Amino acid sequence: MSTESKEILVGESSQAKPEKKTIVLMASDGDEFVVDVDDITNQSEMIRNLISDMGGTDGLQVPLLNVTAPVLAKLLELFNVSNKNDDDEEVTQKVKELMEAELNMMIDVLGAANYIEATSFFDLSCKVLADKFKGMSVEEVREFLNIECDFTEEELQQIHAENAWAFD
Amino acid sequence: MEPRPKQIEAAAAAADTALHGDVLDAIVSRVSPLDLLPASRVSKAWRTAVLSSPRRPPPWFILHHLGRRQVAAAFDPLSRAWRSLPCAPSYPSHRQGPQTQQVSSYMLSPGGGTRLCVLSVSALALATDPFGASWRELKPPRYSRTDPVVAVVGTRVVVAGGASDLEDGENAVEMFDGGASGAWVSCEPMPEAFRWSESISSAVVGRRLYVLEKQSPFTLSWFDVDSRRWGPARGVRVPDPTVRHAAIGFANGRLLLGGAGGIGTGFGWRAESVRVWAVDEESLQVEEEVGSMPRAMVEELVGDGGWGLSSLGFLSEGRFAYVYNPSYPKDFFLCELEEGGGCRWESVPRPACMEERPTHRVVVGCCQVGVEDLMMGKDRIV
Numbered sequence: 001m002s003t004e005s006k007e008i009l010v011g012e013s014s015q016a017k018p019e020k021k022t023i024v025l026m027a028s029d030g031d032e033f034v035v036d037v038d039d040i041t042n043q044s045e046m047i048r049n050l051i052s053d054m055g056g057t058d059g060l061q062v063p064l065l066n067v068t069a070p071v072l073a074k075l076l077e078l079f080n081v082s083n084k085n086d087d088d089e090e091v092t093q094k095v096k097e098l099m100e101a102e103l104n105m106m107i108d109v110l111g112a113a114n115y116i117e118a119t120s121f122f123d124l125s126c127k128v129l130a131d132k133f134k135g136m137s138v139e140e141v142r143e144f145l146n147i148e149c150d151f152t153e154e155e156l157q158q159i160h161a162e163n164a165w166a167f168d
Numbered sequence: 169m170e171p172r173p174k175q176i177e178a179a180a181a182a183a184d185t186a187l188h189g190d191v192l193d194a195i196v197s198r199v200s201p202l203d204l205l206p207a208s209r210v211s212k213a214w215r216t217a218v219l220s221s222p223r224r225p226p227p228w229f230i231l232h233h234l235g236r237r238q239v240a241a242a243f244d245p246l247s248r249a250w251r252s253l254p255c256a257p258s259y260p261s262h263r264q265g266p267q268t269q270q271v272s273s274y275m276l277s278p279g280g281g282t283r284l285c286v287l288s289v290s291a292l293a294l295a296t297d298p299f300g301a302s303w304r305e306l307k308p309p310r311y312s313r314t315d316p317v318v319a320v321v322g323t324r325v326v327v328a329g330g331a332s333d334l335e336d337g338e339n340a341v342e343m344f345d346g347g348a349s350g351a352w353v354s355c356e357p358m359p360e361a362f363r364w365s366e367s368i369s370s371a372v373v374g375r376r377l378y379v380l381e382k383q384s385p386f387t388l389s390w391f392d393v394d395s396r397r398w399g400p401a402r403g404v405r406v407p408d409p410t411v412r413h414a415a416i417g418f419a420n421g422r423l424l425l426g427g428a429g430g431i432g433t434g435f436g437w438r439a440e441s442v443r444v445w446a447v448d449e450e451s452l453q454v455e456e457e458v459g460s461m462p463r464a465m466v467e468e469l470v471g472d473g474g475w476g477l478s479s480l481g482f483l484s485e486g487r488f489a490y491v492y493n494p495s496y497p498k499d500f501f502l503c504e505l506e507e508g509g510g511c512r513w514e515s516v517p518r519p520a521c522m523e524e525r526p527t528h529r530v531v532v533g534c535c536q537v538g539v540e541d542l543m544m545g546k547d548r549i550v
Contacts, residue, residue, distance in 0.1 A: 110191050122194065130198035134247075138209045145187055147211050159209055 031069035045117035200246035227485035230533040274318035277372035281535025359401035361387040369415035417484030420505040426482035439477040459511025471496040483534035
């Protein structure tokens with residue numbers, strides 16, 4: 001388990017103005033990520049509420065028990081893209097690229113975004129994934145997401161009987 | 169946030185490698201119900217997510233053609249496509265025959281949206297699903313009526329106005345209590361101001377049925393299903409004095425009034441604007457403007473065939489409203505009411521069926537459609 005602190009300033013370079021406030025996010029394996037307060041609260045409702053509950057950001061460390069260091073690093077990287085761009089085009093593109101390259105990582109990033117209540121990023125990423133499987137057949141969805149069909153033959157027949165009764 | 173033992177973390181991390189729980193639900197909620205039909209066969213977890221999704225998708229717009237061969241077309245905003253419904257709505261079959269049937273739509277609350285209804289001298293049949301595949305039949309109301317307002321509020325069915333066979337019965341209101349008596353009861357008649365109304369627009373808000381006279385002086389009133397009485401009737405002072413046609417709806421938690429304004433007089437009148445206002449449910453007066461339709465869309469709405477705009481079609485549900493021209497039902501516009509106020513407008517592509525059968529009478533509907541509505545096994549049809 002690494003204990004060194006990683007400097008990741010979301011949205012700004014590390015030569016940020018000295019008065020920039022930061023907090024520390026701790027991944028499940030103990031790795032620490034220093035993030036700019038404005039940039040993270042811009043994305044995460046959970047952290048925004050936490051800071052307001054704690055009455056400030058001084059020395060705040062937020063343990064994210066569900067999020068591993070690689071996933072957190074990827075999520076912060078995508079937040080960075082999101083914070084730098086006014087429209088969602090660029091970040092949508094990055095999420096798409098991640099989905100095509102590392103699907104499991106993308107799904108973990110989605111889970112982490114949901115966990116820290118990064119609502120707009122989560123919505124956007126879900127849309128990317130939803131659009132992807134929209135035109136797929138059942139078999140293609142199973143293959144794409146590596147899901148095993150756990151229906152019995154009888155159950156499958158019953159489901160087929162509930163045909164989409166009316167539409168072409 | 170307390171630290172958890174290592175083994176629980178490990179278990180959580182292992183589970184996180186698959187698509188499940190909240191994330192799966194969130195993805196499912198972003199896809200059209202039609203696209204979910206295959207998803208419901210992927211696995212048990214997916215099936216559960218598809219069938220239990222608590223989402224509020226945009227409502228579909230449904231065109232029911234009333235021809236010899238009844239067909240319907242439905243617009244699904246999530247996939248932005250019209251789908252044709254080759255199997256006709258199965259009207260209660262033993263009622264078909266020489267007797268006159270009036271096919272229209274009724275409003276449903278809670279749940280929202282509209283469904284088909286068929287009124288004849290022998291029955292009032294109410295569709296229980298968006299496409300008219302299954303029906304519930306009631307005895308007919310006492311007065312025979314032409315184009316009454318029909319609404320289902322909880323377990324009660326309200327039928328108002330349109331009565332013709334008795335001199336003082338035109339405004340008669342009857343209510344059927346499906347939960348208790350199982351019979352029609354007479355209620356306080358509609359306010360006198362509606363006696364000569366040519367057409368009425370209606371909306372259900374909570375326990376109240378609101379009705380609006382669609383033309384000046386835009387009389388608005390409401391009927392309470394619990395007390396069976398009417399509230400005050402008032403003319404709505406529409407902020408745009410050029411508004412000639414109006415209609416009401418309920419969306420985004422507010423009572424809305426859509427109004428078409430224009431220039432000219434008599435037959436020379438031409439619509440130039442469509443605006444949407446929020447109306448206070450108690451004072452029955454306009455509170456604020458919610459949105460204004462882009463000018464180019466108003467042009468399309470009025471139509472190039474010289475039909476003009478002789479009334480305003482306005483159907484709403486959830487956070488959405490459809491605007492259309494009832495005498496030229498080819499162009500439809502979807503208005504999304506945004507959370508912080510304001511609207512986003514989009515044109516709905518033209519349905520092919522209206523190009524093929526432009527003169528057929530249609531009944532329009534607007535309601536949310538779930539996967540369960542599309543999975544209609546025979547056992548669902550009653």
